[in-house]
Amino acid sequence: DTGVSQDPRHKITKRGQNVTFRCDPISEHNRLYWYRQTLGQGPEFLTYFQNEAQLEKSRLLSDRFSAERPKGSFSTLEIQRTEQGDSAMYLCASSSRGGTDEQYFGPGTRLTVT
């Protein structure tokens, strides 16, 4: 296993369009996290899953954002009716339950909303 992968790496979309990102975690990890990172800031927590259950969502996650993790494997993050303020790097990470919360990050998906 080569680590956490994310697809696409870059996405340019027009305001108002919907976008979907995919994250494939390390195969034996049952926890999966989504973060958003804007220029000059650290990653901001969006949501996390333990297996297929979404256990926590940030207040940053508006109704336009939805995340799923069917079957507890890969996850998707969808943004509906994108706004320019959604432009950011979207990071996915995974970890093992009962571990030390050491999170392994993917390379991120850079979203640009024009």
Add this chain to the structure above:
Amino acid sequence: AQSVTQLDSQVPVFEEAPVELRCNYSSSVSVYLFWYVQYPNQGLQLLLKYLSGSTLVKGINGFEAEFNKSQTSFHLRKPSVHISDTAEYFCAVSRGANAGKSTFGDGTTLTVKP
């Protein structure tokens, strides 16, 4: 709630000089502490972590950090830096195993000059 403050947004240093990147945290409960590094166009990579026990923690690439509970600090140090250490460094805190999300600081840009 927990928070992380990285006291320096940018740290320029000459090659082979020592460096310290400062991190303070606030939390009402015991925490786990982490330092991550992000090289340009790459995902975050764990440098080191403090879970319990010895307050001096050694990580990869010659970095170490010292946990100071009374000062709620977790400063990162390296006795002699290389050009290749130029990167963004993030301090993060979580409430421990099974706690879910990590909270990140805004990062410190370390620039090593020849």
